Amino acid sequence: MKRPLKPLSDEDRILWHTVASTATPMKGKALPLESLPTRDVDPTDGNQSSAERFAADLDRAPAVKRPAATMTAPRQVIDRPTREKLAKGRVVIDGKIDLHGLTQSEAHSMLLGFLHQAYAHDRRHVLVVTGKGASFGSEGILKRAVPAWFATPAFRTLVGGYHDAARHHGGTGALYVRLRRRTA
Structure with a gap:
């Protein structure tokens, strides 16, 4: 009833x-x-x-403004054949940056500078090591922050795609990053 x-x-x-x-x-x-x-x-x-x-x-009360967009953008993945070639060493990793032990602001500025430099030198694929940060059962700050940074306009102009690295390159604690091609 x-x-x-x-x-x-x-x-x-x-x-x-x-x-x-x-x-x-x-x-x-x-x-x-x-x-x-x-x-x-x-x-x-x-x-x-x-x-x-x-x-x-x-x-x-004043009207509530809604945020224009969220921080996370759809993930731009590197295609599977390229990932496999990177993992097997058939495609050269042109640079590597290790962000272990850095604060978020230090890591952000270092990563942005590194990607700008790699882009200026026509490098195509780089490895970004964030670390797994698995302390106290949580995911690392940089492991979560770096993909969110890639969604911001400063990084979007440089980054064409990214994906977790192969196990011997750092696994889930590292990212393969494909840089965009420079326009002439």
């Missing part, structure tokens, strides 16, 4: 409206919004319920 639905209280409607206004609907779906309470609320009135005070504060 189905229970009859209770109407939402004013506080519940305000809360639903606040949450629903920050959500992005799926393609082809409309976002159903419950209407806010229709009572006129005077913010100076001392005999207001908490829901009425919350609604008054909500009306005076």
Whole structure:
């Protein structure tokens, strides 16, 4: 037997409206919004319920801006034949940088400088060693940060693709990075 639905209280409607206004609907779906309470609320009135005070504060609050884009971009992988050739040594790794023991800001500037230099010298494939960072059961900071950096505009102009390295090159603690070709 189905229970009859209770109407939402004013506080519940305000809360639903606040949450629903920050959500992005799926393609082809409309976002159903419950209407806010229709009572006129005077913010100076001392005999207001908490829901009425919350609604008054909500009306005076600035609109929430949504972020334009997320930090992570779709992963640009190196194709399988090239990865296999890199792993077997048939394609030369033109440079290597080891970021072990560096802070994020040091690693970021060193990696960007290294990739700029490799790009300027027409190098095609480089190895970036981030380390696995498996202390206390967590993934390393640089292991997570470097792929996120590759999604930023500063690195996107240089990096054409990347993938975890073969075991003898560092495995999941290193990345093969394919640089973009220089335009003449």
